Amino acid sequence: MNKKLIALALAAALPAAAMADVTIYGQIRAGYEYNKTYGSTLALDSSGKPQGSSEINDWTSRIGFKGGEDLGNGLKAIWQVESRLNVDGTGADTFGTRDTFIGLAGDSWGQIRLGRLSNYPNMDMEQVDPGYYSGQSVGGLGMFTRMDTRVNNAVRYDSPNWYGFSYMALFGFDEARIAGLDGSRTNQQFVNIGLSYENAGYFGKYSYASWGDASNVVGSNKDWHRLEAGYNANNIYLAFGYQQVQGYGFGTFYNSALGTMANNVAVAGLVAGGSTAAAAQLAVNTTKLKTKELALTGGYTFGAFTPYLSYAKGYNATMGGTTINDSGYDQFVLGLDYALSKRTDVYTSYGHVKWKYPGTDNENSLGLGLIHRF
Template identity: 60%
Template sequence: MKKTYLALATLVLPAVSLADVTLYGEMHGGYEYNKTYSSTLPLDADGKPVGGSGVNDWKSRIGFKGSEDLGNGLKAIWQVESSVFVDGSKNGSLGSRDTFVGLAGEGWGTLRLGRLSNYANDSMELIDPGFYSDQSVGGLAYLTRLDDRVNNAIRYDSPDWNGFRFAVLYGADERRTKRSGSTTNNQTWNVGLSYERDGFFGKYNYERWGDADKLAATKDWHRVEAGYQANDLYLVASYQQIQGYGFGSYYSGVAGTVVQVAALRDLVNNGDLTPAEAADVGKLKLKTHEVALTAGYRFGALTPYLSYAKGFDARLSGKNVNKSGYDQVVVALDYALSKRTELYSSYGRVKWKNSRLGSERSFGLGMVHRF
């Protein structure tokens, strides 16, 4: 009889221990036509993009999370979230998205440790509400290129104080290397502020990286988003400034590389840079500015919206980098089939000011389901 009770307890205990575990996720995917500067898409003989179409994943994910009540308004929290790819293009790895353990308390906020989003990645991006793949310009991926996750991070989020909140994140650099005669320390500091009341909101993100001058990387980043989201109206404006050394803070990928090479040649030919400065461009400071506006309105189950983003010419060591900016337009339509399922379509176009670059275009049509 005792053995029977023991066997039943063995079966019941795991179920009890998992009682507070929640399985959740989002599956995004669709057909896309892309003619963009993606590393997986070809270029023609002139170095301009060649169009291609296929079924792509739009950043699907699956996660497990849970909590334990510790008493006195305190609870332990945890989460493991992973990327999945509905198109089979990649194998997702466990914990590739926000994954953490922490504490949350009534009246004092939330403290987490692990792989964590910076403030812009999980609390902003209202300027870019759509769904698209890494190959696509059907969303404002150039503007949101620094929205990311930080390894080896600790983050505190405040409670809500009459609409005001703040967050602070620190990321340790555990891969320090020798460079320029000293050991680098590319630690990360990130601060986020927000205020929301009666549909109006304002959000601010600041992030700073250490030793960027030794790493030819991004040094500091500011972004502001403000707007109104209520009564079926969606209106958001954004301003962003990024500074770094070399072209570390400039647009990534093939398009960024083409602009960088052309910019250095033009600056040397114009006498703005010496050949020696161009050869050691990682020590020169680069600054970029961008603005964006997104507007939408819900008509029952339909929500059309329009986004416009503009990247101004960058400045390298105080000199204007001519024709290094861009203009982007995104037109999108969302149709809600239910509270958890929607159909989504978008068209995006990026026009680079540099004549060596062709325009980028994307069209997508797909489905989103949350569980």
């Protein structure tokens, strides 16, 4: 009896569903990884260095629903709900964790959206990082793209394309307004502007981002510049990237493993000079930190195979205008994509990071997995 009732309910719902403009899409991506990294699942050894770990990891799987309605006169209502999936059984899969929005699109003026939205580098750049890997791995340029993310409480405008040129603007409201270091109410609003040119396989993209009240929030980003350029046509893949990030203290914009060590050294130096531990930490948190990095990726497709070679370099950071010696890194990634079909790939990669900072160890990752798009 229950089965009959369910069948009748589905039959009644199907005509309405058929009339709705809804597309279901997504990607299932996972693989085996051997990681000897600071982010891998095993704890650090007694000397504070990473241990090797065999892992089955999700490579950022997702499922989404999107649609729209033609409102007439070149105007359309658009919406999307996209969620993260963890096919390895770890992590919390909640609804709408990825780009989720409602908005309007016009034939001549572009589109505007409200919701949880990607910043420009996350959605429109990352050509220097074409691979698949987990957050525990260095089998891709995740350190270079570490700030590519989504912004809550955001509004984003995207222009139409004019002969290859386009631009966007995003504003993220700070609804928390936490108390700052001086006790006042802060406003960590986020502003992001992106510019793009694409024509005949050539592309050039620039992103500028800025956060408000940066010096009044512990470990806060201040501003961020990213440039990417290259060529992707005729089986050739070339991409170059450069970015510069400024903030206060060793915040989220800085590598976490190295940041903890560098922060402790900076605090210890001030304490040795006569400061209290609390005063020393406050001084570090309110001192400007600046990082510079570049990345280069090349690939070539022959048949179903596309090998990639990537290199990223982090230069020594500066804090308060003083160079932090040996705070940079060098990373190499060798990847190979084999297309089993238009929607299914086998992907493998090996990544190596060399840290120069005292007390750090090199990181290595090897991955092999499957990607299916639907």
